[in-house]
Amino acid sequence: MQSIPEIEQEIVNEFALFDDQMDKYEYIIDIGKKLPALDARYMTDDFLVKGCQSKVWLHAYPKDGRIYFEADSNTAITKGIIALLIRVLSGQKAADVLSCPLTFIDSIQLRSHLSSQRSNGLTSMIQRMRAYAQAYL
Amino acid sequence: MKTNTALVFDVSAIRNQFPILHQQVNGKPLIYFDNAATSQKPLAVINTIKDYYEQYNSNIHRGAHYLAQLATERYEDARHTIASHLNASEQEINFVRGTTEAINLVATSYGRKFVSAGDEIIVTEMEHHSNIVPWQMLCEEKGATLRVIPITDSGELIYEEYLKLLSEKTKIVSVAHTSNALGTIHPVKEMIADAHKYGAVVFVDGAQALPHSKVDVQDLDCDFLGFSGHKVFAGTGIGVLYGKAHLLEAMNPYMGGGEMIKTVSFKGTTYNDLPYKFEAGTPHIEGGISLGAAINYINQIGLDNISSYEHELLRYGTEQLASVDDLRFVGTAENKSSVISFLVKNIHPYDIGVLLNEQGIAIRTGHHCCQPLMDRLGIEGTCRASFAFYNTKQEIDVFVKALQRAVKVLS
Numbered sequence: 001m002q003s004i005p006e007i008e009q010e011i012v013n014e015f016a017l018f019d020d021q022m023d024k025y026e027y028i029i030d031i032g033k034k035l036p037a038l039d040a041r042y043m044t045d046d047f048l049v050k051g052c053q054s055k056v057w058l059h060a061y062p063k064d065g066r067i068y069f070e071a072d073s074n075t076a077i078t079k080g081i082i083a084l085l086i087r088v089l090s091g092q093k094a095a096d097v098l099s100c101p102l103t104f105i106d107s108i109q110l111r112s113h114l115s116s117q118r119s120n121g122l123t124s125m126i127q128r129m130r131a132y133a134q135a136y137l
Numbered sequence: 138m139k140t141n142t143a144l145v146f147d148v149s150a151i152r153n154q155f156p157i158l159h160q161q162v163n164g165k166p167l168i169y170f171d172n173a174a175t176s177q178k179p180l181a182v183i184n185t186i187k188d189y190y191e192q193y194n195s196n197i198h199r200g201a202h203y204l205a206q207l208a209t210e211r212y213e214d215a216r217h218t219i220a221s222h223l224n225a226s227e228q229e230i231n232f233v234r235g236t237t238e239a240i241n242l243v244a245t246s247y248g249r250k251f252v253s254a255g256d257e258i259i260v261t262e263m264e265h266h267s268n269i270v271p272w273q274m275l276c277e278e279k280g281a282t283l284r285v286i287p288i289t290d291s292g293e294l295i296y297e298e299y300l301k302l303l304s305e306k307t308k309i310v311s312v313a314h315t316s317n318a319l320g321t322i323h324p325v326k327e328m329i330a331d332a333h334k335y336g337a338v339v340f341v342d343g344a345q346a347l348p349h350s351k352v353d354v355q356d357l358d359c360d361f362l363g364f365s366g367h368k369v370f371a372g373t374g375i376g377v378l379y380g381k382a383h384l385l386e387a388m389n390p391y392m393g394g395g396e397m398i399k400t401v402s403f404k405g406t407t408y409n410d411l412p413y414k415f416e417a418g419t420p421h422i423e424g425g426i427s428l429g430a431a432i433n434y435i436n437q438i439g440l441d442n443i444s445s446y447e448h449e450l451l452r453y454g455t456e457q458l459a460s461v462d463d464l465r466f467v468g469t470a471e472n473k474s475s476v477i478s479f480l481v482k483n484i485h486p487y488d489i490g491v492l493l494n495e496q497g498i499a500i501r502t503g504h505h506c507c508q509p510l511m512d513r514l515g516i517e518g519t520c521r522a523s524f525a526f527y528n529t530k531q532e533i534d535v536f537v538k539a540l541q542r543a544v545k546v547l548s
Contacts, residue, residue: 021163021495026546029488054487074517075485076547077492 001066004096007088008104015108024108025077031087032080038072049121049128054078056125060132067094067136069129082125089129097133102126146442152527154179154434165497168532173317173476173523174501175367176348178431182371185430189423196419198396212422215429216412222432223362224353225379228411232425235376236344237267239363240311242378242415243340244271246388247361248309254280257306259337261286261294261323263316263510268342272311281308288513292319292468300331307337314346318505318521319468320451320476322346326357333358338384344368348525349447349474351440354379366424371431375424378415385411392417443526447475450524450533457537461544467519478505478519481540484547486520492543498536 002010018024042059049056054075061068069090073079088104089097105122152158155177160167169177189211195204197212213227220227233239252258258272262285269283276283284307286299303310310332315322329339338360346352347364354362361384366375380388390397390408394417399407408414435443454477458464467478481489490502503518504511511518522536 022492022542022546025492025495029547054485075487077488 001091004088004092004100004102008102008107011084011088011104012107021109025080028080028084029076030080031083032073032076032078035072035079035083035086036070038070042070043072049124054121056082056121058082058125058128058132060129060136062094062136065093066091067097067133069132078121081122085125085129094133094136098130098137146438146446146526148446148527148529151438152529154181155527156180156183158527162497162499163495168498168528168536170522170524170528170532170536171499171501172348172525172528173320173345173368173505173521175373176370176525177527178370178372179434181434182427182431185427186372186423189426194423197422198413208422208426211426211429212420215425215427215432218429218432219377222436223377223379224355226382229354229379229382229385231378231380231385231412231415232420233363233376233378233415234374234421235365235367236342236363237365239361239376239378240267240340240342241271242391243309243361243363243380244275246391246415247338247384248272248275248279250387250389252276252279252281252308255306256281256308257284257302257304258282259284259286259299259302259307259310259312259332261312262288262513263292263294263319263321263507264311264313265317265342265344266506266508268311268313268340269509272309282306285509286312288510290514291470292316292321293470294321294323296324296327299328303331303335303337305335307332307335309340310337311340311342313342313344314352315349315474315476316468316507316510317345317476318507318510318519319470319478320345320473320523321468321470322472322474324472325359329358329360345474345476348435349440350444360384366428366431369428369431370434371428372424375421375428377428382411385415390414390417394418396420438526446526447524450528450530451475451477453530454522454524454533454536457533458540461537461541463544467514467516475524476521477523478521480516480519481544482548484544486518488547489520489540489543492546493536493539496539496542498539 015024038057043057047057047059049058054073056073056078058071069086071082073082157177193204193207195208197209216227216230220230260269272283284302287295312323314325325341332339340361341359343352343362343364347369360381362379364377367373397409397414397417399409463482465480486502493500501521
């Protein structure tokens, strides 16, 4: 299992290949498309991460001392973003999920383009993932 | 006359009056198509606000000194400008924070006094939440009923249904002049005449009308009309409630405080005359003055010129967007303002909004504060491009290409 910083670096390297912002989004959308489907029973309001325009359903479960995330979204870009977060955080130790600074978002310059959209809910997604981690410490 | 119009309507000269338009967003020239949410501000407005703070900032209506007199004069001049623009009298022009406050003021001060259990209030299925919630609150408080005029799939009111809803029980009809989400222009003059047959008063939400067309309250014969400064090229936090004087006289004040009183004692307080009765506290002085400047500015260009230019943008934009594969228009009313709501394939509007933003283009995506309308249309939201007179056909061309690119990425 790679560590959180290792996976983050891997993502940063992948995104460094794109100089066009639209290509980055195309890549994010592709990553989202590959996200395994979330079981329908988790696609309810209880699992909804509150956002304005896009819906994100997030579920987590502990296994062998680690925490696993699965999610879905009704928008392609948000689904790609949550897929990236899952790639970094799913299968890690809860304590690491809580303490990691998650620098890759700034490094791939996603946040600068999305943070002003209150609807994107990026911060809410991360908060919700950390809340799950707290519960499964 | 035609030459004169062309001469007056020089879009590049107009754009020069809007400093904000001359910038790059995400490395691309900004294309601002979110005018139905808020408009950009011309130098005439920006400089008015600057001048106010640099030259005559002062509290109004009370001071004996020079600055206070100047500020009072300018503020009341603005009220005069707005009154003339609407064909109203100055005492009927109340400065408020915006359309939302205008509606809440009427729902509270008129509604609480004149609506009782069993009465009915009528709105349309395509109202902004601001023109639904205050009436719901009033109905709940009074035991009155909110009735809703249904719409067609193309986004037009079903007028026969409106006529069926009207009765002696109808106390208030509240309708947008122009729909913010779809751009539909409602037949408000006719609706007002029909409501009056039953003795109901009519509130017209003019937020989306004032920036695009001439609104004459006497011609419409509306009882109340509200609009927001920020949508009509002035700043945020200022707007207007027009009300017929005899109705405003009959209403209780909305808020108590300074300015709205004549005399105050612990035995009782007497209220000030119109319009000050509804203007408690130190008002948004530079907001009011700059709203006057904005109205003067659009009148200099001429609302007829603005209307015909924007109509051409709407026609051209609709025609160009129609060429995008699998695009469907949401709201195809015959009588529309320069708003185009649309969806492409089954792509979520948010995704399109983000990818247009990446290309420097600002549109609005979502339910546009019209959830009941979206429910009626069976959709979650739309992409909405809304044009102002400083937009151009060239911008529409860039927008359509950018949309095609976004759709390609998202398909």
